[in-house]
Amino acid sequence: MTIDIYWRIGMEGDHASLRTPRRYNRGNAGGYGPGNIAPAVRGGELDGYSYIDHVAAVARASESAGFLGGLLPSFPVTEDPWAFAAALARETTTYRFMVAFQPGFLHPVQAARMSASLQRATGGRLVYNIISGGGGPAQLWWGDKVSHDDRYARTSEFLDVLRGVWDGRPYTHDGRFFHTEAAALPPGLAGQPFPEVYFSGSSGAAVQAAGRHADYYLSWLEPFADLRAKFDGVRAHAEKLGRTPKFAVRIDILARHTEEAAWDEIRKGWAFVDREAANRAAQGDSVGAARIKGWVPETITGYRDLEVQPNVWCGFSLIRGGPAFGLVGSYEQVAQRLDELIDLGVDAFILAGNPHLEEAYRVGEEVLPLLGRSRLTTPDATPALTHAH
Ligand SMILES: Cc1cc2nc3c(=O)[nH]c(=O)nc-3n(C[C@H](O)[C@H](O)[C@H](O)COP(=O)(O)O)c2cc1C
Secondary structure, eight states: OOOOEEEEEOOEEEOOTTTTTTTTEEEEOSBBTOOHHHHHHHHTEEEOOOOOOOOOOOHHEEEEEEEEEEEEETTTTTTOOHHHHHHHHOOOOSEEEEEEEEEEGGGGGHHHHHHHHHHHHHHOOOOEEEEEOOHHHHHHHTTTOOOOOHHHHHHHHHHHHHHHHSSSEEEEEOOSOEEEEEOEEEEEEETTOEEEEEOOOOOOHHHHHHHHSSSOOOOOOOOHHHHHHHHHHHHHHHHTTTTEHHHHHHHEEESSHHHHHHHHHHHGGGGGOTTHHHHHHHHOHHHHHHHHHSSSSSSSSSGGEEEEEEEEEEEEEHHHHSSSOOOEHHHHHHHHHHHHHTTTTEEEEEOOOSSSHHHHIIIIIHHHHOOOGGGOOOOSSGGGGGOOO
């Protein structure tokens, strides 16, 4: 069995390095400015290089560096991943697009048609990252007041309907959240490969729904023993339903030639530490976010306090927002830790690093080869290519 390795595509902008965390100079978060990469101002005028151009560069760089595809996250502050996937597909050849979306905000028949169109247009390169929402202000931004566990009930019903209309036979459904009568994809769109389903959420409701729908159960990185226990729980639940999901982990990577050089990057980024970020990240009702916050100590005397096991650091959220856990160390150490996760049962990784463009090359050139190319899924071994242009 080979391992699927994805890169993260920053959909909200990116900063030049962790040493300059407040300076988003690539993308919408930073606005227009001289010296920015995108969007840039030169001589007082916009220079025409837009954020989609930069994101396309990241997609092409990570495709050529050996990544199978990219995760396109979805939050109130991001670009829309569906629109960007369609635009980026024409910039790449075999690269897969893992589109994050919340089932509550689309009708499943519309989602089925969008997905089938993308599958047909890209040769089967769409992958789903099904997110059910973390509550709090971000959920209200979308006008969504459905309770935590009901969001998973909605997700589950949504995926049933989406699968129901997929094969082109008329499908009728009158459920709690969705209604459709004799819906079916038109003949030209029916029969595309159904996108692989990555599914996240740490709550009991999430694990139940994942047991039914996940091809890959996806988690943020946690201390390895906790991750193992979490996967055991998901596996046990899925087995009761006669299913065997695979497992995926999303991990920030800060790797350098030496361990000292890697920690030196963290030390410089620590100058911009934002200790409140851990509380902000856990504002909603997300069980997963609360779990993560539990590992960040209340009193921190220095960045090494956050190394919860060798090379596993939970301070990324405090210097750049986003998920807390990542791997810090030499190329060899980071590859070793990834190997340990593979031994623990991980089948797929979504890796990330700031800045996403340069770090895609670095991780692709320095870390992935240490895992052994034979262990990685390559595009020509995938069904996606049988449809590729
Ligand atoms: C790897 C990973 C990526 C996620 N990406 C997104 C995202 O792009 N947008 C979003 O709103 N939520 C995202 N989430 C949040 C989850 O989908 C889920 O809503 C959250 O973990 C709350 O679920 P829980 O209470 O069951 O833990 C992500 C979660 C994980 C583990």
